[in-house]
Amino acid sequence: MTPVGLQHYLILAAVLFSIGLYGALTRRNAVAVLMSLELMFNSVNINLVAFSHFLPDFTGVLFSIFVITVAAAEVTIGVAIVLSVYRNRNTIDLEQVNQLQG
Amino acid sequence: MEYAYVALFLLGGLAFVGATLTLNRFVTSPHRPSASKLLAYECGEPPIGEAWVQYNARYYLFAMMFVLFDVEAAFVIPWAVGFKTMSLDLGILPLLEMLIFLSLLALALVYAWRKGALEWV
Amino acid sequence: MTDAVFFVLAGVIVASALGMVQARNLFHAGLALITCFLGVAGIYVLLKSPFIAALQVLIYAGAIAVILLFGFMLTHHVMHTDPHKRFTQQAAGLGAALAMGLVLVVTIAVSPWNKGAQAVPVSDLGSLGQQLLTTYLLPFELASAFLLAALVGAIMIARKEEGPPPA
Numbered sequence: 001m002t003p004v005g006l007q008h009y010l011i012l013a014a015v016l017f018s019i020g021l022y023g024a025l026t027r028r029n030a031v032a033v034l035m036s037l038e039l040m041f042n043s044v045n046i047n048l049v050a051f052s053h054f055l056p057d058f059t060g061v062l063f064s065i066f067v068i069t070v071a072a073a074e075v076t077i078g079v080a081i082v083l084s085v086y087r088n089r090n091t092i093d094l095e096q097v098n099q100l101q102g
Numbered sequence: 103m104e105y106a107y108v109a110l111f112l113l114g115g116l117a118f119v120g121a122t123l124t125l126n127r128f129v130t131s132p133h134r135p136s137a138s139k140l141l142a143y144e145c146g147e148p149p150i151g152e153a154w155v156q157y158n159a160r161y162y163l164f165a166m167m168f169v170l171f172d173v174e175a176a177f178v179i180p181w182a183v184g185f186k187t188m189s190l191d192l193g194i195l196p197l198l199e200m201l202i203f204l205s206l207l208a209l210a211l212v213y214a215w216r217k218g219a220l221e222w223v
Numbered sequence: 224m225t226d227a228v229f230f231v232l233a234g235v236i237v238a239s240a241l242g243m244v245q246a247r248n249l250f251h252a253g254l255a256l257i258t259c260f261l262g263v264a265g266i267y268v269l270l271k272s273p274f275i276a277a278l279q280v281l282i283y284a285g286a287i288a289v290i291l292l293f294g295f296m297l298t299h300h301v302m303h304t305d306p307h308k309r310f311t312q313q314a315a316g317l318g319a320a321l322a323m324g325l326v327l328v329v330t331i332a333v334s335p336w337n338k339g340a341q342a343v344p345v346s347d348l349g350s351l352g353q354q355l356l357t358t359y360l361l362p363f364e365l366a367s368a369f370l371l372a373a374l375v376g377a378i379m380i381a382r383k384e385e386g387p388p389p390a
Contacts, residue, residue, distance in 0.1 A: 005336075022316055026316035068279075072286060079293065162381055173282060177367075179274070181355065186349075192356075207367050219378050
């Protein structure tokens with residue numbers, strides 16, 4: 001077996017991204033969809049840090065700090081929106097929050 | 103391999119949990135469940151509802167503030183570590199830049215305070 | 224040895240991620256998510272980025288997981304399960320995810336990656352901070368403005384609209 005290199009990390013990230021995508025597409029609970037989005041953020045970060053390690057050039061590491069910042073802000077706002085929807089509709093089942101559907 | 107310590111701690115923690123749970127089976131009384139023994143409180147008072155209740159939304163504002171200042175730490179730590187070498191090159195500039203950064207975040211704290219997000223009413 | 228650690232961590236990450244998307248009980252999904260975050264932190268350690276690993280534990284496994292757990296504790300009776308979507312939607316989601324994964328994995332497998340340069344550890348924390356305050360000064364300051372905006376927005380959205388705010 002070849003030693004673990006860049007490709008192994010990239011494939012791990014790709015698999016994680018696909019799992020996150022599956023979750024985001026199939027979960028009905030809005031919070032579960034946010035969780036799946038976090039999985040996808042994580043896989044992007046693995047990519048950035050892996051490239052940064054193997055190039056080597058630490059711009060990727062710096063960028064991943066910004067990605068983490070954005071992820072934290074995103075989840076804060078996301079859950080706030082979920083709370084707001086819950087207060088107004090009394091459900092966060094995405095099948096039933098469909099008033100904006102054309 | 104400086105992370106062998108971390109792995110050691112992980113294994114130690116798992117072993118401790120496993121050992122305690124295993125020991126529990128030998129030390130405590132025999133397990134003969136009955137309906138009244140399986141109640142959450144074995145004192146004759148029937149529990150009302152589940153333990154999983156919905157929490158008050160007020161907690162969320164505190165969790166939010168926690169996240170904000172947790173992320174702030176992510177930026178302050180590398181600044182603090184590199185501050186000495188940076189000051190030699192750039193003088194007072196790193197300090198000013200970090201002050202701008204922190205004052206913007208302090209503004210967030212002030213906003214939350216003024217809006218009453220920190221009050222427990 | 225390092226390779227074995229990688230495969231163990233990859234197994235933990237993939238298994239817990241699958242557990243997260245499959246778990247009907249949202250609390251279990253949250254616990255699986257935290258396991259996944261910790262596994263990813265291990266990956267960062269393997270990639271010689273201990274600072275990012277620490278951030279992963281602090282921010283993802285700490286703050287973001289807490290926010291998400293709050294999210295459904297505040298909106299959901301936790302022990303109630305999340306119902307399945309309709310079968311067609313499940314199948315469509317699975318198909319899309321599999322197609323995406325297949326494209327990514329094949330692209331990664333056939334692309335000629337530069338395998339030569341093995342990393343010299345360049346990213347000590349101090350020079351990282353220096354880069355942050357020189358080359359990346361604008362994103363750095365914008366990040367704080369961004370966090371400010373996020374907090375203000377979240378407070379505006381999350382607060383109950385009941386009467387004037389306490390003065």
